[in-house]
Amino acid sequence: MINDLIMKRILYVFMAAFLLLSCQEKELSDIDLETFVYMPQANQLARKVMAINQAFDTTYYGASVNGFAPPETDVEVVFSVDEAKVESYNDQYEVDFELLPAAAYTMVDRATIGKGRNTTEALSLIVDVSTLAPFKQYLLPITVSSLDGAYAQGAENSTAYYLFDLIPDINDYTRYDNSQWEVVDYSTHEPWEGTPAGDVHSLLNEDGETYWMTGYGRPGPHWVVVDMKEQTEVHGITYMNRKYYPWHPEPQGFPKGVLLELSDDGENWEQVLKVEDIPFPVGEVKDVWVSYFAQTFVSGRYFRFTATDVYSIYSVEFNLACLSLF
DSSP: OHHHHHHHHHHHHHHHHHHHHHHHHHHHHHSOOOOEEEOGGGGSOEEEEEOTTOSEEEEEEOOEEOSSSOOSSOEEEEEEEOTHHHHHHHHHHTOOOEEOOGGGEEOOSEEEEOTTOSBOOOEEEEEEGGGSOTTOEEEEEEEEEESSSSSEEOTTTSEEEEEEEEOOOGGGOOOOOOTTOEEEEESOOOTTSSSTTOSGGGGGSOOTTOOEEOOTTOOSOEEEEEEEEEEEEEEEEEEEOOOBOTTSSSOTTOEEEEEEEEESSSSSOEEEEEEOSOOOOOSOBSSOEEEEEEEEEEEEEEEEEEEEEEOOSSOOOOEESEEEEO
16 A cells, blocks of 8 residues: 555656646747847836926936847847827827927937847936926937847837926026016006005015005906016016905905016017916915916016906905016
């Protein structure tokens, strides 16, 4: 009986080994042994957020070759940018990215995967930030292929997508000195509101104790035109609301919607900023500057600020303590 037991165990061992070998052979037969070049970064969108005040930004890219062992000879690869892939990417993911302009970046279009290696060196993609517009998203699809055709392209991972966001930081800007600016036109004002000096011209004194109040019972829109005396690049608007205390029974005409326009001659205007549904101030409002970026950074000598909508209970007047740009 002992010999029978030993024989059964030996038989089980051989059967298990046979089954294991069969499984391994099946798994090996299912593996695609074709070697190809691919972009390791292709599996996810490579996003870079850039500050507008930096001159250049550097991102790195490269290519690899698959296989069980490193190549026995050098593999020459070439990189290309296919503009049509931006449109197809936008359609697939329902986004609206722009192609990174060719003049905005430099990159090498050829590289070598050295003998005995699986990847190229890290290659530099240098972006000239000054050539890009703020608040836009730029996409650059980089595709790799074998220079001599010895290696195929990875079917799903031969193209890597690099996304560049140009997002300004409000802390990088300072409020312009408006002491030489002049109010040259306005809708209405009540000169005796906010102390005798508190008329529309007090918008430029940076004194939160005084404020501009529009004419009693005069509906909006309420607007003011300021001459900055020289061409000025405008990045956004900043203003100070009239002082307000939470226990005060009325909203005091805070802006709910604003519009900013620029002009070179004071007659022809270009809209550069529109903000709607501005939140009502929370808590005590005192000497607090509120800032909004322009949708585009352009220059002008004159600006027209308009309150398109106002928080009010029973009155239609608009109040504002201070006004400037940055």
